[in-house]
Amino acid sequence: MSALLEVKNLKKYFKTPRGMLHAVDDVSFDLNSGKTLGVVGESGCGKSTLGRVLINLLEATDGEIFFEGNNVIGMKKKQIKDLRQYMQIIFQDPYSSLDPRMSVSEIIAEPLRIYEVCKSNDELKKRVQELMKIVGLTERLANAYPHELDGGRRQRIGIARALALNPKFIVCDEPVSALDVSIQAQILNLMQDLQKERGLTYLFITHNLSVVKHISDDIMVMYLGNMVEKCNTKALFKRNFHPYTKALLSAIPIPQIGIEKRRILLEGEISSPINPKPGCRFASRCIYAKERCNSEQPVLREILADHFVACHYVESINIL
Numbered sequence: 001m002s003a004l005l006e007v008k009n010l011k012k013y014f015k016t017p018r019g020m021l022h023a024v025d026d027v028s029f030d031l032n033s034g035k036t037l038g039v040v041g042e043s044g045c046g047k048s049t050l051g052r053v054l055i056n057l058l059e060a061t062d063g064e065i066f067f068e069g070n071n072v073i074g075m076k077k078k079q080i081k082d083l084r085q086y087m088q089i090i091f092q093d094p095y096s097s098l099d100p101r102m103s104v105s106e107i108i109a110e111p112l113r114i115y116e117v118c119k120s121n122d123e124l125k126k127r128v129q130e131l132m133k134i135v136g137l138t139e140r141l142a143n144a145y146p147h148e149l150d151g152g153r154r155q156r157i158g159i160a161r162a163l164a165l166n167p168k169f170i171v172c173d174e175p176v177s178a179l180d181v182s183i184q185a186q187i188l189n190l191m192q193d194l195q196k197e198r199g200l201t202y203l204f205i206t207h208n209l210s211v212v213k214h215i216s217d218d219i220m221v222m223y224l225g226n227m228v229e230k231c232n233t234k235a236l237f238k239r240n241f242h243p244y245t246k247a248l249l250s251a252i253p254i255p256q257i258g259i260e261k262r263r264i265l266l267e268g269e270i271s272s273p274i275n276p277k278p279g280c281r282f283a284s285r286c287i288y289a290k291e292r293c294n295s296e297q298p299v300l301r302e303i304l305a306d307h308f309v310a311c312h313y314v315e316s317i318n319i320l
Ligand SMILES: Nc1ncnc2c1ncn2[C@@H]1O[C@H](COP(=O)(O)OP(=O)(O)OP(=O)(O)O)[C@@H](O)[C@H]1O
Pocket: 014, 015, 016, 021, 022, 023, 041, 042, 043, 044, 045, 046, 047, 048, 049, 050, 273
């Protein structure tokens, strides 16, 4: 199967008064069509920046992004605009991402207008009605405004808008985190149904490990701009290697009474993403850190089939 998205050594640095902030640093992966790659890691590790660079909302500092075999980096503005219709984003907070002065139908119609997809106003109206139906919004809400709706319905508008141009790839940036738990499941089910029907490919960013376990085919764990572990979701929950992944997954409660899991607490200071020091960025919090970890940055390696880890300690032990 050929990858819809091939990312090679992607970097995004931000200039700050204190130096260069390495938000995404040397991230490489492939994402096959119709699949979901979950991205997890603590706040500030670069998840949203990665998502925004992938769909060209932010310009990459370095690296390559191949979308259906074409390198997006270095494309002319017109080519990027054409490509952007196939790459969309769903934001965490549907309220702040929707223009409060526009009605539901106007918000959904906006991308169709920008890309001049419909030949007449009638066709536009019909297409908006169709999109509302697809995401489960009743027709009578067409003239409502975002503030009149609850979080779940607002997120449905965000999804309809993202679907308007028939995308292939959608970055879902914490799409259910701001919603009530009961509504989260409805929105996740809708997104999964849409994926099946339309063969959509998702990059699914979340803090919620139970959600990512449920929705992702593969998971990427990020720490301070680096990808530290990546593999199939089931495999990761069964067996994981990076000390940071272990700590992260230890925080998920086990829903069975009587089973207690030891939570691995992360101690030590988080190192700065600005002008990062050489070596492993997790070293200040890692119980396995050795001298080498402070001078040599670990490289991502395939330690088992399709299971990638960047850690000197994991490399040194016999895992088979
Ligand atoms: N426009 C910007 N200018 C400077 N620094 C930025 C900018 N956008 C993000 N950053 C920094 O880049 C790093 C990664 O931020 P990002 O928002 O991608 O993290 P995140 O993993 O999405 O976090 P969260 O889980 O809180 O959403 C952070 O240190 C952040 O402060």
